[in-house]
Amino acid sequence: MADILIKDADALIDGKIGKHSIYIRDDKISGIDTEPKDFKPDTVIDGADRLVIPGLINAHTHSYMAPLRNIADDMPFMDWLLKGVNPVEDKMTPEDAYWGAMLAMVEMIMCGTTTFNDMQMHIHQTTRAAKESGMRAVISRGLVGSDYDKNDVRIREALEEMEDGKECDRLSFMLGPHAPYSCGPDYLRCVADIAKEKGLGLHIHLAESVTEVENLRKEHNCTAIEYAQKAGCFEVPCIAAHCVQVTDQDIEILKNRNVSVVTNPASNMKLGNGFAPVPKMIEAGINVALGTDGAASNNSLNMFHEMSLLALIHKGVGKTPVCIGAEETLRIATENGAKALGLEGVTGKIAKGYKADLAILRLDTPSMVPRNNVLSSLTYSANGSEVDTVIIDGDIVMEGREFKSLDVEKIYAEAEKIVKK
Amino acid sequence: MADILIKDADALIDGKIGKHSIYIRDDKISGIDTEPKDFKPDTVIDGADRLVIPGLINAHTHSYMAPLRNIADDMPFMDWLLKGVNPVEDKMTPEDAYWGAMLAMVEMIMCGTTTFNDMQMHIHQTTRAAKESGMRAVISRGLVGSDYDKNDVRIREALEEMEDGKECDRLSFMLGPHAPYSCGPDYLRCVADIAKEKGLGLHIHLAESVTEVENLRKEHNCTAIEYAQKAGCFEVPCIAAHCVQVTDQDIEILKNRNVSVVTNPASNMKLGNGFAPVPKMIEAGINVALGTDGAASNNSLNMFHEMSLLALIHKGVGKTPVCIGAEETLRIATENGAKALGLEGVTGKIAKGYKADLAILRLDTPSMVPRNNVLSSLTYSANGSEVDTVIIDGDIVMEGREFKSLDVEKIYAEAEKIVKK
Numbered sequence: 064m065a066d067i068l069i070k071d072a073d074a075l076i077d078g079k080i081g082k083h084s085i086y087i088r089d090d091k092i093s094g095i096d097t098e099p100k101d102f103k104p105d106t107v108i109d110g111a112d113r114l115v116i117p118g119l120i121n122a123h124t125h126s127y128m129a130p131l132r133n134i135a136d137d138m139p140f141m142d143w144l145l146k147g148v149n150p151v152e153d154k155m156t157p158e159d160a161y162w163g164a165m166l167a168m169v170e171m172i173m174c175g176t177t178t179f180n181d182m183q184m185h186i187h188q189t190t191r192a193a194k195e196s197g198m199r200a201v202i203s204r205g206l207v208g209s210d211y212d213k214n215d216v217r218i219r220e221a222l223e224e225m226e227d228g229k230e231c232d233r234l235s236f237m238l239g240p241h242a243p244y245s246c247g248p249d250y251l252r253c254v255a256d257i258a259k260e261k262g263l264g265l266h267i268h269l270a271e272s273v274t275e276v277e278n279l280r281k282e283h284n285c286t287a288i289e290y291a292q293k294a295g296c297f298e299v300p301c302i303a304a305h306c307v308q309v310t311d312q313d314i315e316i317l318k319n320r321n322v323s324v325v326t327n328p329a330s331n332m333k334l335g336n337g338f339a340p341v342p343k344m345i346e347a348g349i350n351v352a353l354g355t356d357g358a359a360s361n362n363s364l365n366m367f368h369e370m371s372l373l374a375l376i377h378k379g380v381g382k383t384p385v386c387i388g389a390e391e392t393l394r395i396a397t398e399n400g401a402k403a404l405g406l407e408g409v410t411g412k413i414a415k416g417y418k419a420d421l422a423i424l425r426l427d428t429p430s431m432v433p434r435n436n437v438l439s440s441l442t443y444s445a446n447g448s449e450v451d452t453v454i455i456d457g458d459i460v461m462e463g464r465e466f467k468s469l470d471v472e473k474i475y476a477e478a479e480k481i482v483k484k
Numbered sequence: 485m486a487d488i489l490i491k492d493a494d495a496l497i498d499g500k501i502g503k504h505s506i507y508i509r510d511d512k513i514s515g516i517d518t519e520p521k522d523f524k525p526d527t528v529i530d531g532a533d534r535l536v537i538p539g540l541i542n543a544h545t546h547s548y549m550a551p552l553r554n555i556a557d558d559m560p561f562m563d564w565l566l567k568g569v570n571p572v573e574d575k576m577t578p579e580d581a582y583w584g585a586m587l588a589m590v591e592m593i594m595c596g597t598t599t600f601n602d603m604q605m606h607i608h609q610t611t612r613a614a615k616e617s618g619m620r621a622v623i624s625r626g627l628v629g630s631d632y633d634k635n636d637v638r639i640r641e642a643l644e645e646m647e648d649g650k651e652c653d654r655l656s657f658m659l660g661p662h663a664p665y666s667c668g669p670d671y672l673r674c675v676a677d678i679a680k681e682k683g684l685g686l687h688i689h690l691a692e693s694v695t696e697v698e699n700l701r702k703e704h705n706c707t708a709i710e711y712a713q714k715a716g717c718f719e720v721p722c723i724a725a726h727c728v729q730v731t732d733q734d735i736e737i738l739k740n741r742n743v744s745v746v747t748n749p750a751s752n753m754k755l756g757n758g759f760a761p762v763p764k765m766i767e768a769g770i771n772v773a774l775g776t777d778g779a780a781s782n783n784s785l786n787m788f789h790e791m792s793l794l795a796l797i798h799k800g801v802g803k804t805p806v807c808i809g810a811e812e813t814l815r816i817a818t819e820n821g822a823k824a825l826g827l828e829g830v831t832g833k834i835a836k837g838y839k840a841d842l843a844i845l846r847l848d849t850p851s852m853v854p855r856n857n858v859l860s861s862l863t864y865s866a867n868g869s870e871v872d873t874v875i876i877d878g879d880i881v882m883e884g885r886e887f888k889s890l891d892v893e894k895i896y897a898e899a900e901k902i903v904k905k
Contacts (some may be wrong), residue, residue, distance in 0.1 A: 444783040
């Protein structure tokens with residue numbers, strides 16, 4: 064790796080935008096405005112008309128599903144799942160999952176995302192794709208089952224994938240019990256126990272739909288949050304995706320157990336699940352992060368789109384223009400994501416010692432003109448196409464919207480084949 | 485003007501996407517798949533990896549406000565208006581309004597919009613900017629007042645601007661009584677009478693906020709829709725922007741009087757006004773079109789963003805994934821807009837004899853891959869940056885995202901100056 068200087072650019076540091084020079088050595092930010100010793104940049108990026116932000120963190124997605132982008136839209140949920148998504152998913156080979164994940168990573172990088180949290184179904188494939196794309200990723204193999212069985216094949220696969228990813232320090236791993244409706248209480252307890260033994264975090268879908276919580280009430284006389292708590296899921300660091308159907312008491316549990324919630328506005332609307340009580344969860348002090356979910360339920364992996372949704376919908380729901388403002392939205396999409404993923408102090412901020420995970424945007428685009436409040440523009444008017452250059456782990460992976468080492472045409476072509484099967 | 489051939493492109497025709505060649509002569513589409521007589525194209529656009537759609541129609545905006553893009557965000561409505569928007573607006577000169585409108589048009593064209601419906605405050609300036617940008621526009625000067633006075637200065641200005649725009653056949657005009665809270669019943673009646681005499685349509689804000697309808701109830705014992713009806717607004721073709729706070733009876737009136745409603749999802753959320761009952765209005769048979777509103781309350785003029793909001797939020801509000809699908813969303817943003825603006829049969833469709841108002845998108849972008857349902861991608865995953873080339877009235881105004889005749893850098897620079905005053 065080489066030294067990089069981003070010279071005299073606008074930069075988003077600690078919630079404020081100002082002119083800065085950023086010095087990158089190897090994989091880290093080694094100085095801001097103060098040149099490190101013996102700094103001889105191999106690359107100097109001119110900061111004129113450019114804005115540097117921390118790379119965005121997509122805290123809940125399923126990258127292999129990118130080719131299922133619009134396999135099933137505008138239909139009832141069960142048709143979406145059984146007639147739309149499942150038949151294609153069932154035919155997907157591990158190779159397909161790899162190309163799907165590659166398509167997702169191209170899309171994410173082009174919209175300024177540098178880190179993502181992935182629940183996947185095909186062992187090794189997200190790991191393989193993330194190694195190639197250069198992205199930072201937290202990976203969990205989706206786990207479904209009913210019995211307490213530490214030798215369950217999926218659990219073994221999950222642990223095997225962790226071995227596979229060991230050598231790449233951009234990758235980390237969690238266990239991914241899928242959801243209360245796909246994991247019986249004993250299985251969930253088993254996964255939680257293994258997580259505790261091995262010092263791993265959990266990544267789970269919780270309280271996504273009315274049906275889910277109604278069924279849990281009938282069958283287990285509890286809420287989704289209580290179900291997960293009883294099984295021990297909150298005894299380790301836990302990421303709960305969705306949390307749309309939560310009670311005030313659920314919110315208290317989530318806060319008290321330090322669970323990070325990932326909200327997925329587009330997915331929750333598109334599948335007719337409604338709006339998560341995000342302002343209430345923030346008010347309670349929960350660490351809320353932001354995710355796109357998979358492409359089949361969004362249908363994009365564009366965190367700028369997701370940020371604008373987050374900032375807008377709760378103003379509509381609460382009938383107040385003062386709710387989840389621009390600065391908070393950006394923090395949710397960066398710092399809070401890092402905290403959820405166990406990457407606090409590693410990524411999600413532009414600060415000395417942090418990984419050099421950065422998106423550089425063009426300011427000479429209509430969405431960013433005038434520049435009187437660029438922070439607001441990032442949330443309300445940017446659409447992601449302003450992203451010009453992306454640096455991850457000190458590597459320039461995209462520059463002038465061209466990828467340094469990915470064969471984008473090949474990735475598009477392979478993704479087309481998957482849905483044509 | 486010259487003949488243009490778009491050869492073997494995917495094209496959205498009658499709600500379906502298929503391969504077509506489109507022949508353009510002068511300002512019109514003169515053939516689809518069938519070459520017109522003596523057709524000698526000066527320009528041939530290769531349709532490989534390209535999708536042609538009807539240019540989008542932004543059915544309610546205030547173009548001069550583009551430089552106020554983020555002058556006032558995340559604050560209560562009265563602060564937004566009185567401390568944020570008004571002070572800058574008050575300082576704007578006609579020249580500023582011109583540059584503001586130019587910025588808006590650059591943004592709209594770059595996101596595939598070819599026609600817009602503008603309510604403006606500075607006589608001649610939208611007209612001047614639309615003439616230069618090449619866009620198709622329906623223009624109304626915002627009118628506020630209390631008395632029945634046919635010689636009111638604003639009304640005279642509105643009629644004067646119509647004279648100014650006469651020679652440009654891309655422009656048409658309406659009268660723009662601002663809103664019930666800014667137009668007394670006598671003034672509104674006066675404007676409606678003039679519209680009737682002169683055969684003009686009306687463009688008005690109606691039922692935008694709870695405060696508006698509560699005050700009307702107190703002061704006039706009626707709803708906003710009833711207020712406008714009593715004043716005679718619906719005796720001429722009428723465009724009602726917003727219609728968030730409408731009763732079932734209001735919806736019946738709007739339908740029976742053939743009023744076109746323009747919904748503005750981002751603006752209604754951002755200002756805390758909530759969600760318009762769009763599915764109900766569609767169900768009732770009202771012609772619903774789509775608009776971005778002005779940049780101060782959105783903050784972008786990107787119709788792709790607005791389409792995705794329209795298609796997503798009502799699924800969230802109604803807790804159903806089957807509501808305002810992709811095809812309907814696109815029709816709302818094109819054909820319905822044309823109908824609202826009195827441009828039915830003129831623009832909003834790719835059909836022989838229609839004006840050549842077209843946006844050509846790149847399909848080799850992640851948001852459009854795979855291509856199994858491009859219609860859906862347009863609504864759910866495109867962000868507007870896929871737009872490569874825009875043709876309006878048979879003129880190529882943008883190609884490869886470069887403008888043919890606009891000095892974009894100068895426009896950005898002038899827009900910056902306005903907010904720095």
